[in-house]
Amino acid sequence: MAKLELRGVVKRFGTATVCDGIDLDVEEGQMVCLIGASGGGKSTLLRCINLLEPIEDGAIYLEGADITVPGLDPQIVRSRIGMVFQSYNLFPHMTALENAMLAPRLVRNRTREDVRPDIETLFTRFGLADRMNNYPDQLSGGQQQRVAIVRALAMRPELMLFDEITSALDPQLVGEVLDVLLQLKHEGMTMILATHEMEFARQAADKVCFLKDGRIIEEGPPSAIFVAPHHQATQDFLARALK
Amino acid sequence: MKDGNAAAGLTRRQRYEAAQRKRSILIAAASTLLVGLAIFILVPLTPGWDRVKRSFFDIDTLVETFPRLLDAFTINVMIFLWSAPAIAILGLLIALARDTRSPALFPLRIFGAAFTDVFRGIPVILTVYLIGFGIPGLGLPRPWNSPYIWGSLALILTYSAYVAEIFRSGIDSVHHSQRSAALSLGLTERQVTRYVVLPQAIRNVVPAQMNMLIALQKDVSLLSFIGPVEIFRQAGVFKSLLANFTPYVGAAIIFLMVTIPATRYADYLMAKQRQERR
């Protein structure tokens, strides 16, 4: 049984079919990278996985349990899956520390004093100890994104989703965030990334999936996808992306 | 061409701009002086000036009536002080009622919409009359039929409707990605609203709500129609006794003493917000 299994996931917005029957398995501790042009369905797929969007058809299994049963309260599932967004989405009226403490306090009912040491450890682990008491507008883009990752990690998720988290960053800040991802991977986190960072995907991913028009056209280890893609669409995409 | 004054500290551009500034200040001062002189000289030359001066700007009347006007103004202040918090709270509740998504609470949504439609749609003075006289007229005992209670309620209901709409626009202005992020952490909808959306929404609309506060300070005078002797009524009493409008000018001065600082503060908040957005 894989950590996460998608079977025939279909998502429509009005008349547009954004996810057109997606099948995907993600094993524990794997890093899966979703690549493809914008609008290919990567973001939507991630949002379906953590139940921010309801799916039209198909099913998603987390540890073997169907989390897309209609009527299921999504809140519990969401606390087991962490998500980080392209635009960081830190809460501007709270410090970095408070951002990270909020969910453990409210969802796990822990007190501030109880939660603080754990969170501070997380900040230190990712090199943000001296930024804990800053507000988001006092942080650089890279720092904000790393705080966003810490915030998601504070809930000790079983699975982390990353939606193009470096796309909004200045190039020199991308590195520090990718380093965090590598660190997480070494710690054994199961991760799904939608990304344009091809070099990173080639080096770090266990599996790469190419999405186009809501379908996974091709999937496989980076050595297969990047070196010898089978489909013309994949080749075209890589040709443009790797230029 | 190397600027020989660079060492002295002023570049040629700085010198040019300093000269331009001086010129602007001189022109501004001259034109203001001219306009001021024109008003001071020309207005008294108009045929009715003496009459108007006696009727509206009589110093003796002003001095004589000012203390009691100030005294009456304390009633305005009192009414304002107990109405404003009630308006803030009710406004927020109505905003939340209108935005609720739960099907069980649908009647609340309709009620919220009807509330804002009605109380934004009727002129405040009508509401004051209808509620201020109408409800006590149903036979309430004293002191429950006091015009202070029901007049204030009329103000509270009316202003809550406007304040609620401002809160709603504030809630709308919080980007939906904030909600997405909060939900992905596992927060319930209620927690998202309370801890993530509302704090930002309220902060966003404080300048707009300040404008409502300033409007309220003046609309308190509408209660004068149903009995309380606040400053507008008191000025009216003087006007009738003395056949002179200067008490109204006195009342206006007292209002300005309060509203001008409030308006400046509201402007300051708006400017600060504009700067933060940039």
Place this chain on the structure above:
Amino acid sequence: MKKMVYLTTGLMVTASSAMAAGHCAAGLTLEEGQLTIATGNPAYYPWVLDDDPESGEGFEAAVAYAIAGEMGFADEDVVWVRSSFDEAIQPGAKNFDFNMQQYSITPERDEVVDFSLPYYTAPMAVLVSPGAVDTEPTLEALKTLKWGAVGTTTAVPKLENVIQPENDPLLYGDNADVNAAMSANQIDAALFDLPTALFLSAVMIEGSAVIGQFASDESDNPDQFGLLMEDGNPLKACVDEAITSLTESGELAAIEAQWLQDATGVPVIE
């Protein structure tokens, strides 16, 4: 030829108007040959009946036509306009020759406008709500009541200086609002001139009563009604002449008797 006709007709009309207007008001009214009188909006009973001053019914309407007649105007030369108190006292040209709405003559007002000689001396009376009809007509008893009055009248100084109630009075914009307050039991008592008080008690507020009146020749403020005119209006002399003549001939008293007969039987307040 046409010019001649127009000229002659014009001269004849002017001449006849001048004759109709009599000598004292000639050239002094807003419109030559017309007397423009202002009254309230609405004009209340018993001063004007049915809000229709043109009918001449009602004390003030009748007095107005009597004065107009004395000044040499025929009934059809009288034109009525409506105005508020504010319009009467504000500076600038007026749209009436005189304004007649139960204006009490006071020295302060006299500095800003002109009043005619009084045409009525109005005692002020106490109207109480059904719940207070048993109140004794004494000052001590009156002090304990919750009072209301029209803010723009001389009832206010009477309240402040003479009655001095224990509870702050509530003030209103017009009679109708005072009625509403009394009906809502927000006030126990209100001050009006006697005829108005009797009218309100009989018609507007069921169960209310007029329990007392203040002697109208009281030292500090005998409430006398006068016609209100623009400050320095030369018409005043003519108006005063007319009023004096009506008073001396007894016609004014007769009009009062005709329209304000119910004024007896109300106890005087001690």
